Amino acid sequence: MQGAAQALEQRLGYKFKEPRLPLAALTHTSYINEVLESGGEPPEDNQRLEFLGDAVIDLLIGEELFRRFPQAREGELTQWRAQLVSTEALASVASQLQLGELMLLGKGEANQGGQHTAANLAAAFEAVVAAVYLDSGLAAVGEVFLPLFQAAIERVTAARGPQDARSRLQELAQARFGITPQYRTVEEHGPDHARVFTVQVTVGEHVTAEGTAHSKRAAAQNAAEKALAQLSLPQIAER
Structure with a gap:
């Protein structure tokens, strides 16, 4: 398990001060169920971190769009953000980090290809974002994750009409x-x-x-x- 957390740190280029956070971010609830069934001490799963990460990503992307496109209307900004934080978009970013191979899944979930599903990848990514946020704050989140969104931001906003x-x-x-x-x-x-x-x-x-x-x-x-x-x-x- 610690090997997955260390691999995550290498891929992020970020060293966690609190070791439990990356491990929790990578732990799917199906893994917890198997640990409980075997009578072991269950680690924390990533569901609560997923909840927090969803809000942090909304703020991160919203602020980036707000600053980068001062003439864009509210509706335009909202539409762009929705595309950039969709399950499919976040799963794509998670794939850049190869989070699927680091996730801790129960055997049943893994056998069904859970490490490749968009929902699991997006949830893991949200949890990882929350882990960095809790560890070091929003500025660190921006430094670590905004570069991963740049290509998507350029692609999504390129569809806007010609600017004056x-x-x-x-x-x-x-x-x-x-x-x-x-x-x-x-x-x-x-x-x-x-x-x-x-x-x-x-x-x-x-x-x-x-x-x-x-x-x-x-x-x-x-x-x-x-x-x-x-x-x-x-x-x-x-x-």
Whole structure:
């Protein structure tokens, strides 16, 4: 049993301070039943950890999506999270860690292929997440597990419709510099029926760009497109 816990630590790149946690996370309830039937001292199973891990994963993925996509609507964020934390999605992440071969199952469950079922894999993964959370907190959970979700996040969010330039600029500015672009109208002229507006956007001290159009909204979009072009330049991208 301890060998499974040690193998889990190696795959996670994380050393547990509390040895009982990884063992409990890998222990299916069917294993407990067999230990009880044999008169042995049963270890803790992973059902309670599974319950907690479900909530921790929801928070982890929800916060990641919230921070990464500041222009996404609530419904869009909810839909993405639902896909990323589904049983099938979590089972896929568990398979990356090869949790199936580490799970402690009763003989009957193992003979029925329990180490390969999506429900068991997802439950074990949730329990492992909870174990790290109880051992070291949410920051450690993010460091250990978020990298495992990156490909899935990119795949799920790639299905969104094309973003406008302002949305793309805001996401890029917040991801790269931790700031929000600022817009202001610097000039407007022309008759009322053909007004022309010039809007300036600044991204901290990194970029300043201006756009001109017959509406403030279109001018801001034009300015954002120019700012995005500037941010793609090597000398700015490396700052």
